[in-house]
Amino acid sequence: MNKYKELKERAWLANMEIPRQRLAIYTWGNVSEIDRSLGVFAIKPSGVPYDGMQASDMVVLDLDGNVVSGTLRPSSDMKTHLVLYQRFEDIGGITHTHSPYAVAWAQAGLDVPLYGTTHADHTHRPIPCTPMMSREQVEGDYEHETGVLVAELFKKKRPKEQPMVLVAGHGPFTWGKDGMESVYNAVVLEEVCKMAYLTRTLGPTTPELPSYLKDKHYLRKHGPDAYYGQDGHSEA
Numbered sequence: 001m002n003k004y005k006e007l008k009e010r011a012w013l014a015n016m017e018i019p020r021q022r023l024a025i026y027t028w029g030n031v032s033e034i035d036r037s038l039g040v041f042a043i044k045p046s047g048v049p050y051d052g053m054q055a056s057d058m059v060v061l062d063l064d065g066n067v068v069s070g071t072l073r074p075s076s077d078m079k080t081h082l083v084l085y086q087r088f089e090d091i092g093g094i095t096h097t098h099s100p101y102a103v104a105w106a107q108a109g110l111d112v113p114l115y116g117t118t119h120a121d122h123t124h125r126p127i128p129c130t131p132m133m134s135r136e137q138v139e140g141d142y143e144h145e146t147g148v149l150v151a152e153l154f155k156k157k158r159p160k161e162q163p164m165v166l167v168a169g170h171g172p173f174t175w176g177k178d179g180m181e182s183v184y185n186a187v188v189l190e191e192v193c194k195m196a197y198l199t200r201t202l203g204p205t206t207p208e209l210p211s212y213l214k215d216k217h218y219l220r221k222h223g224p225d226a227y228y229g230q231d232g233h234s235e236a
Contacts, residue, residue: 003038004040004069005055007033007038007058008042008055008058008069010179011031011032011042011055011058012055013055013179014031014093014180014183015029015031015044016050017180018030018050018097018183021183021186023098024097026049027047029095029096029097030043030075031095031183032044032078032081032179033178034085034092039063040060040068040069041061041081043061043075045057045058045073046072046075048072057070058070059072059075059078061082063086065078065079076143077143077146079143079147080150080173082144082147083144083148084175088151088159090160091175091182092177092179093175093178093179093181093183094174095174095175095179095182095185096171096172096173097186097190098171099172099189099190099193101194101197102172102190103170103172104193104197105127105129105166105193105196105197106169106170106172107168107169109169110129111128112127112192112193113208114209115208116195117213118192119192119209122163122185124161124214124215125161127166127192128153129168130150130167131168133149133169150165150167153165161222163175163176163182163185164189172186174186
């Protein structure tokens with residue numbers, strides 16, 4: 001339908017950033033974007049390679065998970081996206097990838113320590129990893145339960161301040177104000193995970209960044225008196 005054309009276009013452009021940013025190979029990854037005024041979100045179709053994928057291939061669903069536009073099956077992770085949109089009302093886009101350093105931390109079941117200012121520029125807390133899913137969760141409605149697992153972990157966190165998570169044994173999910181920002185956060189997460197891995201390898205007993213330094217870096221970009229950059233994404 002024409003009323004979903006712009007949403008599909010934005011979701012497609014965000015999805016095309018996954019291979020461009022080398023966040024996943026083959027069909028490993030997906031991005032969605034929601035239009036809350038229409039009560040729908042668009043997501044990558046399941047198993048469709050990025051090479052040759054078109055905006056018209058995006059699948060649009062309502063917030064009950066019903067397809068309202070599109071002829072292809074939505075991403076197998078669709079129900080995870082749906083739960084996060086239902087639980088996190090301030091987010092506008094979600095990205096899931098299998099980027100190697102983020103996946104490595106997820107497979108180890110470890111939070112990513114806040115070792116340096118690059119991490120603190122984007123979140124002033126360690127990046128959390130969920131508990132491992134139970135057999136019952138996996139054998140039930142797996143993708144729905146993945147979203148519930150993340151949402152439960154964030155009951156006492158603010159998703160806008162902590163726009164990234166690792167699902168134990170699985171991989172990363174990130175979010176933002178729209179699909180493109182969620183991909184940006186996925187790129188940041190992968191780099192931070194790589195830096196943390198190298199830091200721990202070189203110095204296994206390296207302490208986390210002092211609170212006064214992590215707060216300085218976070219608040220100069222995100223605080224009430226923020227003064228960093230022109231658009232919030234410049235790193236110089």
